[in-house]
Amino acid sequence: MISLQNVTRIYSSGTGEVRALDGVSLELESGSFVTVTGPSGCGKSTLLNLLGGLDHPTSGELRVAGVCLHNAGEAELTNYRRNTLGIVFQFFNLLPAMTLRENVELPLLLRGESSSIAARRVSEMLDLVGMSHRASHFPHQLSGGEMQRTATARALVGRPALLLADEPTGNLDSANASMVCETFTRIASQKIATLIIVTHSEFVASLAPLRLNMLDGKILSQSHSASAS
Ligand SMILES: Nc1ncnc2c1ncn2[C@@H]1O[C@H](COP(=O)(O)OP(=O)(O)OP(=O)(O)O)[C@@H](O)[C@H]1O
Numbered sequence: 001m002i003s004l005q006n007v008t009r010i011y012s013s014g015t016g017e018v019r020a021l022d023g024v025s026l027e028l029e030s031g032s033f034v035t036v037t038g039p040s041g042c043g044k045s046t047l048l049n050l051l052g053g054l055d056h057p058t059s060g061e062l063r064v065a066g067v068c069l070h071n072a073g074e075a076e077l078t079n080y081r082r083n084t085l086g087i088v089f090q091f092f093n094l095l096p097a098m099t100l101r102e103n104v105e106l107p108l109l110l111r112g113e114s115s116s117i118a119a120r121r122v123s124e125m126l127d128l129v130g131m132s133h134r135a136s137h138f139p140h141q142l143s144g145g146e147m148q149r150t151a152t153a154r155a156l157v158g159r160p161a162l163l164l165a166d167e168p169t170g171n172l173d174s175a176n177a178s179m180v181c182e183t184f185t186r187i188a189s190q191k192i193a194t195l196i197i198v199t200h201s202e203f204v205a206s207l208a209p210l211r212l213n214m215l216d217g218k219i220l221s222q223s224h225s226a227s228a229s
């Protein structure tokens with residue numbers, strides 16, 4: 001499903017070069033649940049941006065769901081982002097003037113899905129994240145955890161093979177974070193998508209069967225947990 005071979009991303013600036021990723025190799029099967037940890041600046045978001053087709057590696061090879069992201073053109077990357085990928089952000093990024101149902105429906109409408117299929121998919125996703133009872137509410141009426149669960153429903157509504165989340169609980173108190181974690185654990189256990197979560201939280205990191213620990217642009221260690229999800 002995911003294959004990285006010797007992936008390096010160097011940022012050049014006036015003051016020199018930053019090796020944000022430094023020769024990362026990784027193989028993940030479809031349906032994997034992985035958390036990525038490491039100190040600020042170690043390359044976690046850089047890794048997610050590459051997996052999300054938002055950035056190109058400086059060198060190395062990167063394949064996700066059969067797409068060679070290291071040499072894909074803009075049209076192929078757009079297609080990849082639209083059809084294969086869901087992303088959850090730290091600050092939710094819900095549209096404030098739209099209800100939850102409309103927020104979750106939007107990616108399907110942009111794709112030209114029929115309204116009857118869209119309505120069914122939206123209901124399924126709101127059920128999955130436990131937000132059906134608030135479908136007609138607006139984002140400002142929700143807690144942070146509820147907003148993040150809704151954002152997760154929106155990320156999954158197009159049935160992506162890969163769901164990426166960068167610090168999804170970074171802006172939440174522990175009660176809201178644990179509700180969001182329950183949602184992610186459910187997604188992982190039902191193998192709805194391959195799930196990769198970047199986190200500074202030890203609790204979130206411990207939820208996944210596979211943890212990647214990064215330092216200075218490298219994967220320092222991979223640890224497997226038998227007890228996690
Ligand atoms: N667009 C950019 N231009 C130059 N340097 C960058 C750019 N983006 C990231 N970097 C540098 O690359 C390194 C890795 O950054 P990255 O954002 O991947 O870290 P991170 O692990 O996500 O950190 P954090 O936990 O703070 O989010 C850092 O040294 C950062 O300053």
Ligand SMILES: [Mg+2]
Nearest residue numbers: 044045046166
């Ligand atoms: Mg980051």
